[in-house]
Amino acid sequence: MILQWLEYIRCPALTAVFSAFSFLGESLTLTAAVMLVYWLAAGRTGEKLALIALTSLPLNVGLKHAVSRPRPYAAGVVSRVDVNNFFVSTEGLGDALSFPSGHAQASASFLTGTGAAVKRAWAWAACALVVFLIMLSRLYLGVHYPSDVLAGFALGVAVALLWELVYARWYRFRFYALALLAALSLLPLLFACPHDMVQAAGLLSGAAVFLPFADALQRGREAVSFPRRLWRVPAGALAAGAVYALSLLFPEGEAFDLLFYFLLAGAATLGAQALFRLFRI
Numbered sequence: 146m147i148l149q150w151l152e153y154i155r156c157p158a159l160t161a162v163f164s165a166f167s168f169l170g171e172s173l174t175l176t177a178a179v180m181l182v183y184w185l186a187a188g189r190t191g192e193k194l195a196l197i198a199l200t201s202l203p204l205n206v207g208l209k210h211a212v213s214r215p216r217p218y219a220a221g222v223v224s225r226v227d228v229n230n231f232f233v234s235t236e237g238l239g240d241a242l243s244f245p246s247g248h249a250q251a252s253a254s255f256l257t258g259t260g261a262a263v264k265r266a267w268a269w270a271a272c273a274l275v276v277f278l279i280m281l282s283r284l285y286l287g288v289h290y291p292s293d294v295l296a297g298f299a300l301g302v303a304v305a306l307l308w309e310l311v312y313a314r315w316y317r318f319r320f321y322a323l324a325l326l327a328a329l330s331l332l333p334l335l336f337a338c339p340h341d342m343v344q345a346a347g348l349l350s351g352a353a354v355f356l357p358f359a360d361a362l363q364r365g366r367e368a369v370s371f372p373r374r375l376w377r378v379p380a381g382a383l384a385a386g387a388v389y390a391l392s393l394l395f396p397e398g399e400a401f402d403l404l405f406y407f408l409l410a411g412a413a414t415l416g417a418q419a420l421f422r423l424f425r426i
Contacts, residue, residue: 163278164282175198182259184377184381185374185377188363188364192360194262198255199352206342206345209245210342214243214293219243226286228286243290245297246294257302258305258308260272280298320356323356327350347407350410355410359418377426381413388405
């Protein structure tokens with residue numbers, strides 16, 4: 146009923162609006178937001194948001210492949226809005242990867258963590274509104290069922306609240322929890338190696354190995370003003386870019402894909418922090 150009604154009201158203006166909100170839930174958009182917060186914000190806040198995002202990803206990917214639910218357009222429930230540009234695309238999504246919604250889960254986890262960090266009513270209201278519109282955009286585009294986005298929302302909030310609890314009560318043990326979750330994310334690769342599972346496991350494993358060293362390096366660095374901290378963005382991009390350049394030498398194969406994402410997480414955390422300290426930014 147909901148999907149059919151949203152299909153009925155489709156028009157170019159609404160498609161543009163909901164495509165924009167869908168873009169906000171894209172993995173690349175949220176990854177960029179997480180890294181900016183990690184590089185620019187206080188160490189504890191940025192680290193926690195990074196862990197929320199990194200642990201939410203493999204959970205979502207694992208459930209998608211385990212459930213293998215056909216998307217609404219693939220099941221003939223509604224048609225799909227065909228959007229394919231630099232910012233957002235409804236093509237190549239995986240016709241049987243509907244449940245749970247990655248956009249809903251990723252945005253809910255990140256924005257729940259953001260609201261908890263800001264601790265203001267207006268922040269909670271703004272985050273809730275953005276998440277709702279991202280969820281609605283996925284229904285409008287015909288790529289998810291309502292149950293997909295609701296499940297993604299619930300899982301995203303749960304992951305964020307779990308890490309809030311860890312940071313509030315077991316802060317000293319957070320990296321042990323991260324190592325355990327990283328080990329669990331690698332287990333499915335013994336049976337199947339889809340690219341998205343390799344990506345999620347590689348990033349989480351890299352964070353588990355490199356984040357403790359990045360934390361130690363960060364704690365020993367002198368405080369700098371915010372305008373000066375803005376230089377961390379190109380420095381962090383340089384560290385990540387070095388791994389991209391190195392990956393051009395890698396042969397094709399799942400093992401090297403895993404290594405690439407493992408090193409990419411290391412570059413964005415330890416590598417970036419090393420450059421921040423070197424340049425005193």
